[in-house]
Amino acid sequence: MINSLRGMNDILAEDYERFTYFISTATEIAKKYGFHFVQTPLLEETALFKRSVGESSDIVGKEMYQFIDKGENDVCLRPEGTAGVVRAFVQKKLDKAGGIHRFYYHGAMFRYERPQKGRLRQFHQFGVESFGVDSVYEDANMIMMASDILAALGIGYRLQLNSLGDQNCMPAYRDKLVKFIESCEDAICEDCQRRKLTNPIRVLDCKNEKCQSLYLNAPKLLYNLCEACQSDFDKLKTILDNNNIKYEIDTNLVRGLDYYSKTAFEFVSDNIGSQSAITGGGRYDRLVEFLDGKATPAVGFAMGIERLLELIVMPESSREGYYLGAMDDEAIDLIVSLAHKKRKETKVNVEYKSKNLKNHLKGADKVNARFCCVIGENERNDGTIWIKDLENKTETTVKMELF
RNA sequence: GUGGGAUUAGCUCAGUUGGUUAGAGCACUGGUUUGUGGUGCCGGGGGUCACGGGUUCGAGCCCCGCAUCCCACCCCA
Numbered sequence: 446m447i448n449s450l451r452g453m454n455d456i457l458a459e460d461y462e463r464f465t466y467f468i469s470t471a472t473e474i475a476k477k478y479g480f481h482f483v484q485t486p487l488l489e490e491t492a493l494f495k496r497s498v499g500e501s502s503d504i505v506g507k508e509m510y511q512f513i514d515k516g517e518n519d520v521c522l523r524p525e526g527t528a529g530v531v532r533a534f535v536q537k538k539l540d541k542a543g544g545i546h547r548f549y550y551h552g553a554m555f556r557y558e559r560p561q562k563g564r565l566r567q568f569h570q571f572g573v574e575s576f577g578v579d580s581v582y583e584d585a586n587m588i589m590m591a592s593d594i595l596a597a598l599g600i601g602y603r604l605q606l607n608s609l610g611d612q613n614c615m616p617a618y619r620d621k622l623v624k625f626i627e628s629c630e631d632a633i634c635e636d637c638q639r640r641k642l643t644n645p646i647r648v649l650d651c652k653n654e655k656c657q658s659l660y661l662n663a664p665k666l667l668y669n670l671c672e673a674c675q676s677d678f679d680k681l682k683t684i685l686d687n688n689n690i691k692y693e694i695d696t697n698l699v700r701g702l703d704y705y706s707k708t709a710f711e712f713v714s715d716n717i718g719s720q721s722a723i724t725g726g727g728r729y730d731r732l733v734e735f736l737d738g739k740a741t742p743a744v745g746f747a748m749g750i751e752r753l754l755e756l757i758v759m760p761e762s763s764r765e766g767y768y769l770g771a772m773d774d775e776a777i778d779l780i781v782s783l784a785h786k787k788r789k790e791t792k793v794n795v796e797y798k799s800k801n802l803k804n805h806l807k808g809a810d811k812v813n814a815r816f817c818c819v820i821g822e823n824e825r826n827d828g829t830i831w832i833k834d835l836e837n838k839t840e841t842t843v844k845m846e847l848f
Numbered sequence: 849g850u851g852g853g854a855u856u857a858g859c860u861c862a863g864u865u866g867g868u869u870a871g872a873g874c875a876c877u878g879g880u881u882u883g884u885g886g887u888g889c890c891g892g893g894g895g896u897c898a899c900g901g902g903u904u905c906g907a908g909c910c911c912c913g914c915a916u917c918c919c920a921c922c923c924c925a
Binding site for chain 2: 453547558571722724803806
């Protein structure tokens with residue numbers, strides 16, 4: 446038997462119901478916020494991710510499905526969605542067109558990681574990206590949209606918030622942090638020593654307890670913001686307060702992708718195990734420029750669909766459509782024809798074997814049909830069909846031509 | 849990539865110190881004496897015990913390997 450690859454799952458039956466329910470709910474809300482669908486390829490040039498996500502990130506450093514194709518191009522399966530959307534944005538010259546462009550997307554992402562609950566090698570994200578708005582109101586808007594989607598799905602969460610600063614305050618802070626790290630360099634873990642050189646901000650995110658205890662006294666970026674970043678962050682908090690969205694400030698929240706600046710946020714769930722981040726996002730004002738576009742402010746987020754599926758509260762499914770059955774073999778052709786006609790308007794299940802009434806009622810119940818319709822000897826003689834509403838338990842008999 | 853646990857029917861799981869033909873519930877299927885379901889009763893099908901080796905007279909059970917899932921690390925959505 447050939448099995449699916451490690452960390453790659455089939456989605457079918459009830460899982461697919463939940464999957465499509467999520468997509469339609471999220472899509473509906475994204476459209477209300479004025480976003481439009483964008484689809485980009487699963488395969489991109491490797492350089493795209495190296496330049497956007499960043500070579501120091503784990504994603505690019507060790508998790509990409511990267512290979513040389515037959516034309517000797519260095520390509521990889523996309524590990525995340527933002528880079529492709531930004532590339533498309535620049536390639537279609539929307540940066541030069543100016544104005545505001547808002548996109549939503551969903552699809553498969555690939556990361557070569559050790560699988561775990563909530564962590565797959567092929568997984569799916571729903572994401573949104575907004576280009577051309579530098580106002581912090583847009584940041585708040587994104588958070589409100591994510592919050593609306595989670596609320597519509599009945600998902601509880603905690604929202605964590607931080608600011609990563611911008612090109613004015615980040616470099617100065619980085620120097621300050623590196624000096625701090627150097628002061629305790631001998632005591633920190635190997636990973637952190639490496640991070641000091643590649644991406645010092647990430648040490649704050651270290652899970653090592655000893656490191657964390659040392660970093661309690663580390664300078665916090667949030668307290669070293671320039672005036673513009675500080676006022677934006679304060680404004681963001683005010684907007685969220687005004688709209689009754691609860692949040693926690695997490696000064697150590699650092700997004701694992703290098704392109705974020707200013708607002709960074711993460712929605713986490715306490716009910717799905719250690720892979721608890723269900724939505725992550727933030728502002729990335731420099732990325733369009735990094736990818737050879739005209740400088741354009743942008744902000745976005747992505748949701749991990751598989752992680753959300755177990756948390757979704759589905760609306761109760763109600764009885765729907767018709768079940769048609771024959772009580773003797775002579776009636777089978779009749780119900781097949783009636784089913785063909787009825788399918789022009791609704792869902793119809795047909796049982797091809799003649800059975801007694803009790804078994805047909807059982808069958809209708811099993812497929813969750815609203816109406817159980819049966820033709821037996823009596824009905825054939827009268828040219829009628831017997832119909833029972835399984836919800837209201839009422840019965841009628843109608844002429845076949847009126848069915 | 850590191851460490852730990854698990855793997856027996858479609859699903860959830862029992863299975864004694866190694867000993868005849870591997871069980872249950874649910875699901876599926878048929879019947880219930882001739883037209884009333886979801887909720888009665890009776891029956892039936894379905895398992896190379898994940899896979900590959902080894903020890904043994906004999907392995908679901910012990911040993912080794914391997915795959916997958918789960919947990920933690922890590923990472924992130």
